[in-house]
Amino acid sequence: MNYLSINDIDVLSNWVKEAISLKKQPKKFKELGKDKTIGLLFFNNSLRTRLSTQKAAMNLGMEVIVMNFGSEGWALEYADGTVMDQGTSEHIKEAAHVISQYCDIIAIRAFAGLVDKELDEAEQVLSGFKEYASVPIVNMESSVGHPLQALTDAITLEEHNFKNNPKVVLSWAPHPKALPHAVANSFVQMMQKQNAEFVITHPKGYELDPSITKDCTIEHDQEKALENADFVYVKNWSSYTNYGQIKSQDTNWQMTLKKLGKAKFMHCLPVRRNVVVADEVLDSDQSLVIEQANNRTYAAQLVLKKILESNE
């Protein structure tokens, strides 16, 4: 079993229930991972993913190896038949085989480069490890998805009485840097598995990949979208159509308490205060961001538990 995208979840409500029960007794399965090792490979920075996945593995009794591959590893070649006389030093074929000898599970973070859409959508790092590793692979945020974050968000929603067809709004927010679409994509895919009124709001030109948003409601008027919202998930992403470009830095899209109304505020973190969201929101009781970060451990722990059980 791999955990590469939200599509690897069979029944989301069952996964959420099981994660919440793990949270109550995090050490209950501490024998399950005994004598097993997970390798966490980071091609990009992280705080939450690195520490929560490590904690999740430790709760299951696993040993953990962490490598900042982007800065410490050999530059990897992914294409077949390349004459490797340029910048790459090692082929994914050898690297994935070698790491599989050291680890029982390999977890990978490799963001989109946001330059070449086709290359990003091919998910060459994740796909390369999937093809050549002989152990299960976990996606710790790839070019197009962040399924551990989306599972976390489903857990957090459930813990806040996510019942009776609530209204959930995914709102774009400004950011000085061009950011990937992964978090927004996986949140959309997760919401498509929920019984909720779901609305996406963003300025024109920020449409996400239509093969992901499918028939989701898209409202370009943020104020209208936020009317009677129960949960507001805020995230920046760069343009998908004009791939990787910043088309707007309109500060009017920043989330404020006035706009939030009575809704709960969600964000995956890290977040830029007073750019994406005002201090008054993050410092209010309506913010769920710290709870979301805590739930990263139990989302990861559930995924690792299922993988360990499937390989018993």
Ligand code: CP
């Ligand atoms: N939300 C999230 O993935 O945080 P990090 O980038 O710090 O891991």
